[in-house]
Amino acid sequence: MAIRLTESGRKLNDADLLEVERRYQIQLPADYKSFLLQFNGGSPDKPLFRIKGKRAYGECVHYFLSMSDDPDISFHKYYERYKGENNRVPKDIIPVAFDPGGNLICLSVGSKNFGKVYFWDHESETSDRNLRGEDLRLISDSFQEFTDG
Numbered sequence: 001m002a003i004r005l006t007e008s009g010r011k012l013n014d015a016d017l018l019e020v021e022r023r024y025q026i027q028l029p030a031d032y033k034s035f036l037l038q039f040n041g042g043s044p045d046k047p048l049f050r051i052k053g054k055r056a057y058g059e060c061v062h063y064f065l066s067m068s069d070d071p072d073i074s075f076h077k078y079y080e081r082y083k084g085e086n087n088r089v090p091k092d093i094i095p096v097a098f099d100p101g102g103n104l105i106c107l108s109v110g111s112k113n114f115g116k117v118y119f120w121d122h123e124s125e126t127s128d129r130n131l132r133g134e135d136l137r138l139i140s141d142s143f144q145e146f147t148d149g
Contacts (some may be wrong), residue, residue, distance in 0.1 A: 003147045005042030009066030009073075012040050012089040016067060024079060026094065029076060031144040032107060040067025041073060051119055052138045061105060061118060064097040071144040076102075089120055093136065096143075107143060108138065 007125040017033050020026075028036075045062040065075040078095040080089045089095065092110025096117075096147065100107070104120040118136040 004045040005039045005064065006045070007063075008042035008066045009040035012067055020075070022066065024083075024094075027145055028109065028111045028113075029107065029109055031115070032096065035064075035143060035147060036067065039064070041068070041075070049146065051137060052140060059103075060099055062096045062100045065095060083090055090136070093118065093120070095120075105139065105146075115142050116140070117143055 014037070017028060017036060019085060023095050043063050044061050047062065049059050049061065051059065055065045063073055065078055066073055067073045067076070068074050069076075071077045075095070078098070082095050084138045088140055089104070089106060092108055093102045093106045094109055096107045097105035102122050104122070108114055108118065117139040119139050121135050121137070133143070
Protein backbone atom coordinates (compact mmCIF):
# COMPACT_ATOMS: atom_id res chain seq x y z
CA MET A 1 0.00 0.00 0.00
CA ALA A 2 1.17 3.49 -0.77
CA ILE A 3 -0.21 4.85 2.48
CA ARG A 4 1.56 5.47 5.78
CA LEU A 5 -0.25 5.89 9.06
CA THR A 6 0.56 7.04 12.56
CA GLU A 7 -1.36 6.32 15.76
CA SER A 8 -2.46 2.89 14.59
CA GLY A 9 -4.18 0.46 16.92
CA ARG A 10 -2.94 -2.82 18.36
CA LYS A 11 -1.88 -5.56 15.97
CA LEU A 12 -4.81 -7.66 14.73
CA ASN A 13 -4.98 -11.23 13.51
CA ASP A 14 -7.40 -13.16 11.29
CA ALA A 15 -9.42 -14.33 14.31
CA ASP A 16 -10.05 -10.69 15.30
CA LEU A 17 -11.49 -9.95 11.86
CA LEU A 18 -13.59 -13.12 11.83
CA GLU A 19 -15.07 -11.99 15.15
CA VAL A 20 -15.97 -8.58 13.65
CA GLU A 21 -17.64 -10.26 10.67
CA ARG A 22 -19.55 -12.64 12.93
CA ARG A 23 -20.57 -9.91 15.38
CA TYR A 24 -22.01 -7.62 12.70
CA GLN A 25 -23.01 -10.35 10.23
CA ILE A 26 -21.01 -8.79 7.42
CA GLN A 27 -18.24 -9.84 5.06
CA LEU A 28 -15.32 -7.45 4.88
CA PRO A 29 -13.57 -6.99 1.52
CA ALA A 30 -10.14 -8.66 1.33
CA ASP A 31 -8.29 -5.39 0.70
CA TYR A 32 -9.87 -3.80 3.78
CA LYS A 33 -8.95 -6.85 5.88
CA SER A 34 -5.35 -6.56 4.68
CA PHE A 35 -5.35 -2.89 5.65
CA LEU A 36 -6.63 -3.70 9.14
CA LEU A 37 -4.10 -6.49 9.61
CA GLN A 38 -1.28 -4.17 8.57
CA PHE A 39 -2.37 -0.96 10.30
CA ASN A 40 -5.58 -1.31 12.36
CA GLY A 41 -6.56 2.28 11.70
CA GLY A 42 -4.55 5.42 12.10
CA SER A 43 -3.95 8.92 10.86
CA PRO A 44 -2.74 9.04 7.22
CA ASP A 45 0.34 10.94 6.08
CA LYS A 46 -1.50 11.93 2.87
CA PRO A 47 -5.04 12.71 4.01
CA LEU A 48 -6.48 14.38 0.89
CA PHE A 49 -8.79 12.56 -1.50
CA ARG A 50 -11.34 13.43 -4.13
CA ILE A 51 -14.82 12.29 -4.92
CA LYS A 52 -14.93 10.20 -8.10
CA GLY A 53 -15.60 12.40 -11.10
CA LYS A 54 -14.26 15.56 -9.46
CA ARG A 55 -10.97 17.05 -10.55
CA ALA A 56 -9.90 18.66 -7.28
CA TYR A 57 -8.91 17.04 -4.00
CA GLY A 58 -11.46 18.59 -1.68
CA GLU A 59 -11.88 16.10 1.16
CA CYS A 60 -9.57 14.59 3.73
CA VAL A 61 -9.33 11.59 6.06
CA HIS A 62 -8.70 12.58 9.63
CA TYR A 63 -8.53 9.03 10.97
CA PHE A 64 -9.14 5.46 9.79
CA LEU A 65 -11.19 3.65 12.43
CA SER A 66 -9.48 0.93 14.44
CA MET A 67 -10.71 -2.16 16.23
CA SER A 68 -10.29 -0.63 19.67
CA ASP A 69 -12.34 0.51 22.66
CA ASP A 70 -11.39 4.20 22.30
CA PRO A 71 -14.77 5.86 21.56
CA ASP A 72 -13.14 8.56 19.43
CA ILE A 73 -11.61 6.14 16.92
CA SER A 74 -13.35 2.79 17.47
CA PHE A 75 -14.92 0.99 14.51
CA HIS A 76 -17.32 -0.62 17.00
CA LYS A 77 -18.48 2.71 18.47
CA TYR A 78 -18.95 4.27 15.02
CA TYR A 79 -20.78 1.16 13.79
CA GLU A 80 -23.17 1.33 16.74
CA ARG A 81 -23.64 5.09 16.36
CA TYR A 82 -24.42 5.02 12.63
CA LYS A 83 -25.80 1.51 12.15
CA GLY A 84 -27.64 1.01 15.45
CA GLU A 85 -31.20 2.10 16.20
CA ASN A 86 -30.81 5.30 14.18
CA ASN A 87 -29.51 3.42 11.13
CA ARG A 88 -28.18 6.71 9.77
CA VAL A 89 -26.28 5.16 6.86
CA PRO A 90 -27.73 2.64 4.39
CA LYS A 91 -28.00 -1.01 5.35
CA ASP A 92 -25.01 -2.37 3.42
CA ILE A 93 -22.65 0.52 4.22
CA ILE A 94 -20.17 0.57 7.12
CA PRO A 95 -18.03 3.45 8.43
CA VAL A 96 -14.25 2.99 8.05
CA ALA A 97 -12.88 6.53 8.55
CA PHE A 98 -13.94 10.08 9.31
CA ASP A 99 -12.99 13.59 8.26
CA PRO A 100 -12.42 16.61 10.53
CA GLY A 101 -15.99 17.83 9.93
CA GLY A 102 -17.87 14.74 11.11
CA ASN A 103 -18.43 13.16 7.69
CA LEU A 104 -17.66 9.49 7.10
CA ILE A 105 -15.71 7.47 4.62
CA CYS A 106 -17.72 4.28 4.20
CA LEU A 107 -17.36 0.88 2.61
CA SER A 108 -20.05 -1.16 0.90
CA VAL A 109 -20.41 -4.68 2.26
CA GLY A 110 -23.54 -5.43 0.23
CA SER A 111 -23.52 -7.71 -2.77
CA LYS A 112 -24.50 -4.99 -5.26
CA ASN A 113 -21.57 -2.60 -4.67
CA PHE A 114 -19.30 -4.82 -2.57
CA GLY A 115 -16.00 -3.13 -1.74
CA LYS A 116 -16.79 0.33 -3.13
CA VAL A 117 -15.81 3.33 -1.01
CA TYR A 118 -18.18 6.25 -0.41
CA PHE A 119 -18.18 9.67 1.20
CA TRP A 120 -21.14 10.18 3.55
CA ASP A 121 -21.96 13.85 4.04
CA HIS A 122 -23.80 14.37 7.32
CA GLU A 123 -24.97 17.80 6.09
CA SER A 124 -26.99 16.02 3.39
CA GLU A 125 -28.41 13.44 5.80
CA THR A 126 -32.16 12.94 5.59
CA SER A 127 -34.55 11.58 8.18
CA ASP A 128 -36.57 9.87 5.42
CA ARG A 129 -35.51 6.21 5.49
CA ASN A 130 -36.60 5.85 1.85
CA LEU A 131 -33.99 8.41 0.79
CA ARG A 132 -31.06 6.88 2.69
CA GLY A 133 -28.11 6.69 0.37
CA GLU A 134 -28.80 10.04 -1.30
CA ASP A 135 -26.08 11.47 0.96
CA LEU A 136 -23.42 9.04 -0.37
CA ARG A 137 -20.93 9.93 -3.10
CA LEU A 138 -18.63 7.39 -4.72
CA ILE A 139 -14.93 7.84 -3.96
CA SER A 140 -13.45 4.67 -5.47
CA ASP A 141 -14.30 1.21 -6.70
CA SER A 142 -12.21 -0.52 -4.02
CA PHE A 143 -10.51 0.18 -0.70
CA GLN A 144 -7.11 -0.55 -2.28
CA GLU A 145 -7.78 2.04 -4.99
CA PHE A 146 -8.78 4.53 -2.30
CA THR A 147 -5.65 4.06 -0.16
CA ASP A 148 -3.40 4.02 -3.21
CA GLY A 149 -4.89 7.32 -4.42
